[in-house]
Amino acid sequence: xxxxxxxxxxxxxxxxxxxxxxxxxxxxxxxxxxxxxxxxxxxxxxxxxxxxxxxxxxxxxxxxxxxxxxxxxxxxxxxxxxxxxxxxxxxxxxxxxxxxxxxxxxxxxxxxxxxxxxxxxxxxxxxxxxxxxxxxxxxxxxxxxxxxxxxxxxxxxxxxxxxxxxxxxxxxxxxxxxxxxxxxxxxxxxxxxxxxxxxxxxxxxxxxxxxxxxxxxxxxxxxxxxxxxxxxxxxxxxxxxxxxxxxxxxxxxxxxxxxxxxxxxxxxxxxxxxxxxxxxxxxxxxxxxxxxxxxxxxxxxxx
Amino acid sequence: xxxxxxxxxxxxxxxxxxxxxxxxxxxxxxxxxxxxxxxxxxxxxxxxxxxxxxxxxxxxxxxxxxxxxxxxxxxxxxxxxxxxxxxxxxxxxxxxxxxxxxxxxxxxxxxxxxxxxxxxxxxxxxxxxxxxxxxxxxxxxxxxxxxxxxxxxxxxxxxxxxxxxxxxxxxxxxxxxxxxxxxxxxxxxxxxxxxxxxxxxxxxxxxxxxxxxxxxxxxxxxxxxxxxxxxxxxxxxxxxxxxxxxxxxxxxxxxxxxxxxxxxxxxxxxxxxxxxxxxxxxxxxxxxxxxxxxxxxxxxxxxxxxxxxxxxxxxxxxxxxxxxxxxxxxxxxxxxxxxxxxxxxxxxxxxxxxxxxxxxxxxxxxxxxxxxxxxxxxxxxxxxxxxxxxxxxxxxxxxxxxxxxxxxxxxxxxxxxxxxxxxxxxxxxxxxxxxxxxxxxxxxxxxxxxxxxxxxxxxxxxxxxxxxxxxxxxxxxxxxxxxxxxxxxxxxxxxxxxxxxxxxxxxxxxxxxxxxxxxxxxxxxxxxxxxxxxxxxxxxxxxxxxxxxxxxxxxxxxxxxxxxxxxxxxxxxxxxxxxxxxxxxxxxxxxxxxxxxxxxxxxxxxxxxxxxxxxxxxxxxxxxxxxxxxxxxxxxxxxxxxxxxxxxxxxxxxxxxxxxxxxxxxxx
Numbered sequence: 001x002x003x004x005x006x007x008x009x010x011x012x013x014x015x016x017x018x019x020x021x022x023x024x025x026x027x028x029x030x031x032x033x034x035x036x037x038x039x040x041x042x043x044x045x046x047x048x049x050x051x052x053x054x055x056x057x058x059x060x061x062x063x064x065x066x067x068x069x070x071x072x073x074x075x076x077x078x079x080x081x082x083x084x085x086x087x088x089x090x091x092x093x094x095x096x097x098x099x100x101x102x103x104x105x106x107x108x109x110x111x112x113x114x115x116x117x118x119x120x121x122x123x124x125x126x127x128x129x130x131x132x133x134x135x136x137x138x139x140x141x142x143x144x145x146x147x148x149x150x151x152x153x154x155x156x157x158x159x160x161x162x163x164x165x166x167x168x169x170x171x172x173x174x175x176x177x178x179x180x181x182x183x184x185x186x187x188x189x190x191x192x193x194x195x196x197x198x199x200x201x202x203x204x205x206x207x208x209x210x211x212x213x214x215x216x217x218x219x220x221x222x223x224x225x226x227x228x229x230x231x232x233x234x235x236x237x238x239x240x241x242x243x244x245x246x247x248x249x250x251x252x253x254x255x256x257x258x259x260x261x262x263x264x265x266x267x268x269x270x271x272x273x274x275x276x277x278x279x280x281x282x283x284x285x286x287x288x289x290x291x292x293x294x295x296x297x298x299x300x301x302x303x
Numbered sequence: 304x305x306x307x308x309x310x311x312x313x314x315x316x317x318x319x320x321x322x323x324x325x326x327x328x329x330x331x332x333x334x335x336x337x338x339x340x341x342x343x344x345x346x347x348x349x350x351x352x353x354x355x356x357x358x359x360x361x362x363x364x365x366x367x368x369x370x371x372x373x374x375x376x377x378x379x380x381x382x383x384x385x386x387x388x389x390x391x392x393x394x395x396x397x398x399x400x401x402x403x404x405x406x407x408x409x410x411x412x413x414x415x416x417x418x419x420x421x422x423x424x425x426x427x428x429x430x431x432x433x434x435x436x437x438x439x440x441x442x443x444x445x446x447x448x449x450x451x452x453x454x455x456x457x458x459x460x461x462x463x464x465x466x467x468x469x470x471x472x473x474x475x476x477x478x479x480x481x482x483x484x485x486x487x488x489x490x491x492x493x494x495x496x497x498x499x500x501x502x503x504x505x506x507x508x509x510x511x512x513x514x515x516x517x518x519x520x521x522x523x524x525x526x527x528x529x530x531x532x533x534x535x536x537x538x539x540x541x542x543x544x545x546x547x548x549x550x551x552x553x554x555x556x557x558x559x560x561x562x563x564x565x566x567x568x569x570x571x572x573x574x575x576x577x578x579x580x581x582x583x584x585x586x587x588x589x590x591x592x593x594x595x596x597x598x599x600x601x602x603x604x605x606x607x608x609x610x611x612x613x614x615x616x617x618x619x620x621x622x623x624x625x626x627x628x629x630x631x632x633x634x635x636x637x638x639x640x641x642x643x644x645x646x647x648x649x650x651x652x653x654x655x656x657x658x659x660x661x662x663x664x665x666x667x668x669x670x671x672x673x674x675x676x677x678x679x680x681x682x683x684x685x686x687x688x689x690x691x692x693x694x695x696x697x698x699x700x701x702x703x704x705x706x707x708x709x710x711x712x713x714x715x716x717x718x719x720x721x722x723x724x725x726x727x728x729x730x731x732x733x734x735x736x737x738x739x740x741x742x743x744x745x746x747x748x749x750x751x752x753x754x755x756x757x758x759x760x761x762x763x764x765x766x767x768x769x770x771x772x773x774x775x776x777x778x779x780x781x782x783x784x785x786x787x788x789x790x791x792x793x794x795x796x797x798x799x800x801x802x803x804x805x806x807x808x809x810x811x812x813x814x815x816x817x818x819x820x821x822x823x824x825x826x827x828x829x830x831x832x833x834x835x836x837x838x839x840x841x842x843x844x845x846x847x848x849x850x851x852x853x854x855x856x857x858x859x860x861x862x863x864x865x866x867x868x869x870x871x872x873x874x875x876x877x878x879x880x881x882x883x884x885x886x887x888x889x890x891x892x893x894x895x896x897x898x899x900x901x902x903x904x905x906x907x908x909x910x911x912x913x914x915x916x917x918x919x920x921x922x923x924x925x926x927x928x929x930x931x932x933x934x935x936x937x938x939x940x941x942x943x944x945x946x947x948x949x950x951x952x953x954x955x956x957x958x959x960x961x962x963x964x965x966x967x968x969x970x971x
Contacts, residue, residue: 099336100338107338220338220339223342228333230332231333232334233335234340235337236340238338249357249358253349
C-alpha cells in the first residue's frame with residue numbers, strides 16, 4: 001500500500017478497507033483537542049442532553065431553560081455532552097525476543113501489521129496517533145498527531161524498528177504513563193516475557209491516569225506447544241545465557257510454568273481493566289483486529 | 304555367585320551401552336534461537352525430584368536390563384551355597400558322606416532321611432558344577448571311591464545307610480592322604496554330616512594335626528559343610544544291655560536287660576510296647592518310660608526245649624529314626640572265667656588270686672591258677688580270660704603267647720616286677736622304682752569308662768582313698784586311666800587295637816600300696832577285666848558295627864538282616880550273623896543313641912584358617928543348594944524393560960493444544 005508515497009509491507013489495503021468500516025472506539029471518556037466521535041468528560045454542544053444545572057452568576061443566560069423556570073420557578077441551565085477525538089498512543093516492544101517466529105513471520109512483523117492498521121484507522125477517523133518503541137529504553141517515540149503526514153512518520157518508525165536488546169518494559173511503561181497526558185488510548189504489542197507481578201504496577205499506573213489500555217500479547221505456536229524431539233540448545237534472543245535441555249524431560253515443567261504465567265497474567269489484566277488479547281502468530285491479524293474493534297463498539301463511551 | 308558360563312561375563316562392559324547411547328544422543332543436539340527463555344528458566348528452577356531423577360532412572364533401568372541379560376546367559380548359580388561354589392573347573396571334588404545311623408533320622412515334613420536329603424542335594428548341586436574327578440569317601444569304609452558322576456550317588460552301595468558310626472577326623476585324614484598321593488590341582492571337599500559329637504570327636508588332638516596338615520598342603524582345598532544338625536526330641540532308641548542264660552529250678556531261662564532312651568528328658572511318662580523276637584516267637588513287653596531313659600533289668604524269658612545258644616531282636620514302634628528302633632542280640636551260657644596269675648613273687652599273688660577268684664554272681668564259676676614265668680609255655684591258654692602278669696615283661700619266648708591272648712580279646716594286666724626289666728610289650732616298658740617321702744594318692748582318674756568307671760548307681764570307686772608308697776615309672780605311649788599326685792600314672796592302657804592291655808605301676812602288697820588292704824578298687828578292676836576278657840571266649844559276641852575287621856566277616860552268614868545288607872558289608876550293618884559255631888550280633892554303638900552335636904563355634908574352630916563354608920539344611924526343605932537362576936535374571940530384565948517403558952511414557956500434556964483458549968481477548 002502506498003500511503004505517504006511509499007509501499008509498506010505491513011499494510012494490506014484490502015484489509016484496511018475492510019477494517020475501516022468499524023470505528024475505533026475508546027472504552028472510557030477521552031480528552032481530545034478537537035471534536036470527534038469519542039465521549040468527553042466535559043460538557044459541550046452536542047445534541048445529546050446531559051443534565052440540568054442550577055444557574056450560577058456568570059453563566060451564559062442564553063443557556064437558561066425557560067420551560068424549567070416556568071415549571072419550577074427556579075433558574076436552570078441545560079447542559080449537553082461533548083464529543084472529542086482521542087489520542088492513541090501505540091507502544092511497540094522492540095526487544096530481541098520480538099524477532100522470534102517459527103512459522104515464517106516474526107512477532108515484530110505481526111506487531112507492525114497490528115499497529116500500522118490501528119494507526120491508519122485512527123487517523124482516518126480523526127484521532128491523533130503516536131508511537132513509542134521500547135526495548136531496554138525508549139528507542140524511538142513520536143507524539144500523537146492527527147494529520148496524515150504524521151501517519152507517514154509513524155509508518156516509517158514501524159518499518160525501521162529492529163528487535164534488539166533486553167526488555168525493560170515495566171520501567172518504560174511507568175515512564176510513559178506519567179508523560180502521556182490523561183485519558184488516552186494506550187495500545188501495547190509485546191510478548192510480555194517477564195513476571196506478571198511486575199506488569200501489574202505498570203497497568204495500574206495507566207489505570208490511575210485514566211488511560212484506556214489495550215494489550216496484544218503475541219505468542220509463537222512453538223512457544224506454546226514446545227514440541228521438540230531431540231536435545232536442544234536454546235540461545236536467548238535477548239543475549240541471556242543459553243540453556244541446554246532435553247525437551248521431553250523439561251516439557252511438562254515448561255507447560256506448567258506457562259500455565260501459571262497465563263493464569264496470573266489473566267488475574268492482573270482483569271484487575272487493571274486492561275483490554276487484553278492473547279494472539280498466536282498463526283492467526284489472521286485482520287480477524288484479531290476485527291474482533292478487537294467490534295468488542296469496543298459494545299463497550300464504548302463511558303463518560 | 305558362580306556361573307556356568309563365566310566367559311560371558313566379559314560382556315559386562317556392555318551395561319554401559321545405554322549410557323554411551325545417551326551421551327551420543329546428547330551430542331546430537333540442535334541449536335535454536337529462543338524467545339521464551341523466561342519459561343525455560345522458570346521450568347529449570349522448578350524443584351521436582353521425580354522429574355530430576357527420571358532420566359537417571361530410565362538409564363538405570365536400561366543398564367540393569369542389559370546386565371540382567373548378560374547375567375542370564377552366563378547361567379548363574381544361586382542358593383545358600385551361592386558363594387561357595389568356585390567358578391571355573393575344579394580338578395577333584397571329594398564327597399565325604401556320613402552314613403551313620405543318626406543320619407537316618409527323618410525330617411518333620413517328609414519321610415526323607417537326612418542321608419537321603421544330603422544325597423539328593425549333592426546330586427542336584429554337584430551335577431551343575433564341572434569337575435574332572437569325583438571321589439566319594441564314606442564313613443563306613445573310609446576309602447576313596449572314584450565316581451563317574453555325582454548322579455552315581457543315588458545308586459551306589461557305598462552311599463547307602465549303615466549302622467556304623469562315622470569318624471570324621473579319620474575321613475579327613477583319608478582326604479589328606481588322597482591329596483598327598485594324587486596331588487590334584489584344585490580340590491573341593493563337600494562334607495555331609497549331622498554333627499554328632501561322637502562322629503566328630505571334636506576334642507581329639509587329631510583335628511589340630513589335620514588342620515595343620517591341610518594348611519601346609521601344597522594343594523588348594525576348599526571345605527564345604529552340609530550340616531543336618533536338627534534333631535527330633537521325640538525320638539526313642541532301644542538297646543539290649545546284657546543277656547545271660549541261667550539254669551533255674553524251673554528250667555533254663557534267658558535274662559535280658561533292655562534300655563530305652565529318649566532324645567530329651569521329660570517328666571511325662573510314656574507307655575511303650577517293646578517287641579522281643581526270639582527263635583521265631585514274638586513277645587511284647589510293655590515298658591513305662593519317664594525321664595530320659597528307662598532300663599528293664601533281667602527280664603526273664605523261658606527257654607524250655609530250646610537251645611541255650613541263639614539270637615533275637617528287640618524292636619520299638621516306629622519314630623523319626625528307624626535305625627535305632629531295633630537291636631540284635633545273641634546269647635549263650637556264660638563261658639568259664641579263668642584267670643592266670645603269672646608271678647615269681649608270692650607276696651602279691653594272694654591279693655590277685657582273691658580278687659579274681661571270688662564272684663559277685665553265684666551263678667558264675669571263677670577259676671584262678673598261678674604259674675611262674677618259666678612255666679608259661681606249658682600252660683593251656685585256650686580258656687584264659689584274664690592274664691595277671693606280676694613278673695618281668697614277656698621275653699621273646701613268652702611274648703607270642705601273650706600276644707595271641709591279646710589278639711584273641713583276653714585281658715592282660717601287667718604289674719611291675721621287683722627286678723630290673725629291660726623288656727617291652729605293647730610299646731611300653733618299665734622304668735625305675737620310685738619311693739616318695741610320703742604316701743601318694745590318686746589325683747585324677749577316668750570315671751566314665753574302662754576299669755575305673757563309676758558303678759551303675761553313679762557312685763565313684765574309692766580310688767582317691769588309695770595310698771601309694773612305691774611305684775614304678777612307665778615309658779612309652781599309653782592312655783592314663785589313673786594318675787598319681789606326682790603326675791606319674793597308676794593305671795594306664797597300652798595303645799592296642801582291642802584296648803585290652805593294662806599296666807598297673809604298683810603292686811598289691813603291703814609297703815607298696817593299699818590296693819590289697821583297701822581291696823574294693825582292685826577287686827572291681829580285676830572283675831571288670833575278667834568279664835571283658837570272658838566275652839572273647841564266648842561263642843556269642845555283641846559287636847559294634849564299623850569296629851569289626853572286614854577280613855573276619857568273610858565266613859559270616861546272616862541270620863537276620865535288612866534288605867540293604869550285602870556279604871561285603873556285614874561288619875557295617877546291624878544284624879545277627881553266624882560263623883561256624885559262633886554267633887555275632889552287630890549293632891550301632893551306644894554313642895549313636897546320644898543326640899549331642901558339636902557346637903557351631905567349635906565346628907568353626909576346627910576349620911579355623913582353612914577355606915571353609917557351612918550351610919545348615921533341613922530335611923525335605925525343598926530348596927536346592929545350587930540351582931540355575933537365569934530365569935530370575937531374565938525376569939529382572941523384563942521388569943526393568945517394563946519399568947523403563949513406563950518411565951519413558953510421555954506426560955499427559957497437550958502438546959499441540961493450547962493450555963488456554965486463544966484468540967479470545969480478556970476484556971475488562
